[in-house]
Amino acid sequence: MKKDIRYSCYPFMREKISLVDYEIRTDSLTTRIGAVLPTLVEDDKGAIVLEDLQIIQPLAYHVNGSVRGKLAITEDDLNWLSGRYDFYVSHVEEVIRQFLLPQGIESAARLHICRSEAKKSYRALHKVSEEREVPEILFDFLGLLANVFFVMAVYMNKQHSYNEIPFISKSYPVKKRKEEQR
Numbered sequence: 267m268k269k270d271i272r273y274s275c276y277p278f279m280r281e282k283i284s285l286v287d288y289e290i291r292t293d294s295l296t297t298r299i300g301a302v303l304p305t306l307v308e309d310d311k312g313a314i315v316l317e318d319l320q321i322i323q324p325l326a327y328h329v330n331g332s333v334r335g336k337l338a339i340t341e342d343d344l345n346w347l348s349g350r351y352d353f354y355v356s357h358v359e360e361v362i363r364q365f366l367l368p369q370g371i372e373s374a375a376r377l378h379i380c381r382s383e384a385k386k387s388y389r390a391l392h393k394v395s396e397e398r399e400v401p402e403i404l405f406d407f408l409g410l411l412a413n414v415f416f417v418m419a420v421y422m423n424k425q426h427s428y429n430e431i432p433f434i435s436k437s438y439p440v441k442k443r444k445e446e447q448r
Contacts, residue, residue, distance in 0.1 A: 284397055285333055288390040292330035295383040299323045302380060305373035311425035312373055315418050318350055322411070329387070329411075332404055333394060339407050347410050354417035361420055367431040370423035377422065381415035384408055 299319055306312035306319070325347075328338035355362070368378035388408040394400055423430060 284390065284393040288333065288387065288394045289330055291383070291387045291390040292326060295380065295387050296323060296326040296330065298376070298380045298383045299326055302373055302376040305376060309373065312422055315373070315377075315422060318418070322347070322414075325407075326411070329404060329407060333391070333398075333400060337401050337403070339401075339403055341403070344403060344407055344410065347407065347414060351410060351414050351417060354414065354421045358417055358420040358424055361424065361430055362417065365433045365435065366420065367433050368419070369431065370419060370428050371426050374419040374422040374428070377415050377419035381412050381419065384412035384415060388412065 299322060302319055303316065303323075306316035309316075325339065325343055328343075332338045368381070369375055370378075385408075388405065391400060391404055391408060395405075420430060
């Protein structure tokens with residue numbers, strides 16, 4: 267008897283390999299990116315972030331399928347994302363010289379969630395790499411993507427004059443900048 271498709275949310279769900287966890291994790295990442303979009307639609311200060319996320323969201327699905335299927339992330343994709351990172355850093359580099367609490371206006375808070383999801387996806391990909399060959403570009407892309415989400419979040423807070431809250435760790439010593447050491 268043929269199984270009714272309505273009971274299957276994903277055909278590989280019962281596989282024992284880590285790839286399934288990676289695919290579910292990157293699906294979550296793509297979904298979280300979609301959750302940021304409505305917060306930017308009517309925000310004229312977030313138009314550039316909206317445009318970038320509309321490009322990034324399908325790339326996140328390409329990262330998803332690039333292990334089980336054909337590699338769909340290219341050097342051009344990585345270079346484009348690197349350029350976007352440089353763009354946002356150029357606007358927030360003074361602020362990001364310290365560790366910041368992940369918070370802010372709604373779009374920034376959701377971008378911080380995307381950052382966390384990208385890191386979880388990277389970690390899930392590492393687990394996959396212990397079982398099979400994984401193209402290095404996927405690690406580069408996910409690591410850079412996490413950092414892009416971070417600087418996007420800080421950028422959005424800055425655009426709305428929302429003050430970042432520095433985090434001072436009690437667990438790790440903070441290295442002082444050279445000018446502070448004098």
